Amino acid sequence: MAVDGDTFAMLREAVRRFVDERLIPAERRVAEEDRIGPELIAEMRALGLYGLSIPEAWGGLGLGMAEEVEIAMELGRAAPAFRSAVGTNIGIGSQALVLAGTEAQRRRWLPGLASGEIVGSFCLTEPDAGSDAASLRTRAVRRPDGAWVLDGTKRYITNAPEAGLFTVMARTSEAPGAAGISCFLVERDAPGLSLGRPDRKMGQQGAHTCDVILDGCVVPADALLGEREGEGFRVAMRVLDKGRLHIAAVCVGAATRLIDEAVAYGRTRRQFGRPIAEFQLVQAMLADSYAETYAARTMVRDAARRRDAGETVTLEASACKMFASEMVGRVADRAVQIHGGAGYMAEYEVERFFRDVRLFRLYEGTTQIQQLVIARELIKRAG
Missing domain, CATH: 1.20.140.10 (Butyryl-CoA Dehydrogenase, subunit A, domain 3)
Incomplete structure (x- = not known):
């Protein structure tokens, strides 16, 4: 636990008031417009919601799991789109870096993810790989100069339209199943990365998903998470x-x-x-x-x-x-x-x-x- 009990109680109460006074009244507008207004995004950033689980050393609040779920229960009382806006930064979008990133990778990305200046997006699901994630087909091939070239399509990727950093799972070897899958940190402006049209969904308007298309997408050698192959999955x-x-x-x-x-x-x-x-x-x-x-x-x-x-x-x-x-x-x-x-x-x-x-x-x-x-x-x- 990174904060004492009194401080956490104040945080939870602040989130509860924010949900009641700002988020719930905005639900209908968000659903009708299919977007969360920038003023609410700014307030979520100011509350520290993007960095709940990121260690304090990297600009986050560093909450433990028991604290995080209490905040998630408060956010869950409002339309799910609001929680979704911060969800990837709280979860896999940052935690892969926390667990396995190099010091340089953490220093480069985690402060921006913690502040919400950068929105993270996790790219695993593909047109033919969902529950059987180990069967993914996106490939990454190393060039002689050390850079990687990624090819494949990722589907239903949460926050992709807003993301500045894509955590991409790709196959780097012919090893069967998960053993051949590595993880790459891909910037939004990486050459060869493009986005499909936003998906039309049954619900959760205001939370956006779309395809992430990697067509000869070139990333530098240090884009490999942890600089070790076969660890991504x-x-x-x-x-x-x-x-x-x-x-x-x-x-x-x-x-x-x-x-x-x-x-x-x-x-x-x-x-x-x-x-x-x-x-x-x-x-x-x-x-x-x-x-x-x-x-x-x-x-x-x-x-x-x-x-x-x-x-x-x-x-x-x-x-x-x-x-x-x-x-x-x-x-x-x-x-x-x-x-x-x-x-x-x-x-x-x-x-x-x-x-x-x-x-x-x-x-x-x-x-x-x-x-x-x-x-x-x-x-x-x-x-």
Whole structure:
């Protein structure tokens, strides 16, 4: 933990007020315009949200995992686009550098990522490589002068339209599976790098994705993360536990917001002469939603503390991500149901959240991938 308890309590309260007073009131405008206004981005930078997990030595706040998930739960109460704006810098966009970067690479990139001056983007998924990430086809070939030439297409890359730094996974040898994959730090203006059109998505307007196209993209020798080949995929996997816990915490925040919306509507909407919140079947949906959210919150906090204590939490992180992302989908569905026909209308926030939270079951590993990880880890521990 980089900050004392009182300082962290003030940070969390500041984030909570920022969410309530600035982000939530801006949600509808962000969804309609499909962009977060520069004034809000500036405020997020000033709060230090881009550098939550980056060590203080490089300009960040250096929060531990237990602290980070608390902030993620607060951010999760607002539309997911806001959290997404800072998410890559908090996660794989910076943590690969923290874990495996050279001193020169850290000095060059981490301060800008921590301040939000540079937006990071993580490029792993391809048209034919998603859950089976080890099958990626993007290639990097070393030239005689030491520079690397990258060729391939990355798909659904979060924050790519705004990114200044792309962390790119590419195959550097014929070694099977993950052993032949390396990680490269590619600047936005690297020759041969171009972007596709922004994707049109089901939800999460204001959070942008697009293809990243590498066509004879030339990067210098020192763009290889850590200057060691064949380590990229292993580094990415080491960061996944952290990313899955972070997403699980965001799901808890979204579920908390949905419950608040459902309770508020249930208290004011009247049928048969009384508020619908007095009807037992509505109360049952509220009770189930609260109990599941409470369970997910407890899971996330426990796994985060274990990670901070130095434990390997691959099993726990996957369980948290699987349970929390499925849970928030159920809570969103119940919130729409409690709203009745109004819940299907864009006038109410639950309609947008219903679409937004669907993505949580897909990225950072689908639910089905989490099931495989959980089973694998259980078998490994038993052995």
